Amino acid sequence: xxxxxxxxxINTLLKAKYSIFLAIFPIGFMFLSFFPTWLVAEYLxxxxxxxxxxxxxxxxHGWLWLSLLLSAMVVLMLLGYVxxxxxxxxxxxxxxxxxxxxxxxxFLSSDVPSHWLKxxxxxxxxxxxxxxxxxxxxxxxxxxxxxxxxxxxxxxxSTMFIVMAILPALRSxxxxxxxxxxxxxxxxxxxxxxxxLGWYFSEKQYFKHRD
Numbered sequence: 001x002x003x004x005x006x007x008x009x010i011n012t013l014l015k016a017k018y019s020i021f022l023a024i025f026p027i028g029f030m031f032l033s034f035f036p037t038w039l040v041a042e043y044l045x046x047x048x049x050x051x052x053x054x055x056x057x058x059x060x061h062g063w064l065w066l067s068l069l070l071s072a073m074v075v076l077m078l079l080g081y082v083x084x085x086x087x088x089x090x091x092x093x094x095x096x097x098x099x100x101x102x103x104x105x106x107f108l109s110s111d112v113p114s115h116w117l118k119x120x121x122x123x124x125x126x127x128x129x130x131x132x133x134x135x136x137x138x139x140x141x142x143x144x145x146x147x148x149x150x151x152x153x154x155x156x157x158s159t160m161f162i163v164m165a166i167l168p169a170l171r172s173x174x175x176x177x178x179x180x181x182x183x184x185x186x187x188x189x190x191x192x193x194x195x196x197l198g199w200y201f202s203e204k205q206y207f208k209h210r211d
Contacts, residue, residue, distance in 0.1 A: 003108045005085040010110045018116045026084030033073075033080035040072045079163065104201040111205065136206050144199050152195015153188055161187040 004010060005026065011019060044050070048065045089107045092098045098106075105111040109132065139147065165183040 004110045007110045013117050015118055022088060025087045026081045029080035029084040030077050033076040037073045037076050041069050044068055105205060109205055133206060136202055147199050148192055148195030151198055153191040156194045157187045157191020
């Protein structure tokens with residue numbers, strides 16, 4: 001899959017009004033992520049005993065605090081960016097009445113409508129689509145099960161498990177053993193579904209456009 005959120009090439013082919021509209025939520029939520037980053041900084045400061053007004057370099061665990069804070073900031077910005085794209089997809093599905101297949105094609109495969117493209121960009125887009133088909137023809141050789149495990153469970157599922165279960169658990173004073181167990185099962189299952197859907201729609205696009 002060549003999702004539109006990280007497809008630099010397709011962004012250069014879009015007309016300005018579509019490019020700007022699509023960027024509003026991803027960029028907006030990316031900047032909003034600075035608020036939870038501030039909360040993380042406060043929490044880490046309390047955990048490592050970083051006193052207010054004391055230079056980080058002089059604190060006992062200052063560099064560890066800074067490293068964790070910068071890591072959290074990058075992760076939260078990335079999550080905000082991805083959430084913005086998910087919101088775009090949800091609006092297309094609910095407000096504009098797109099089908100699940102069209103939403104998947106546009107946002108996860110960068111198969112945008114032709115009227116979104118700049119004049120003269122259609123040919124470049126067709127070439128990119130052919131390149132994408134060639135890439136998928138290689139990916140599909142690994143088999144459905146391996147794809148679901150790699151992309152769905154290990155990729156998406158494990159990421160969601162870390163964000164939705166492990167990170168909140170680190171701030172909780174309650175016993176976390178059973179909670180982490182059932183959430184692990186939940187996100188493994190959800191990752192499997194995500195991977196299966198990715199395989200299904202990618203195969204559908206492949207057989208639709210390969211000729």
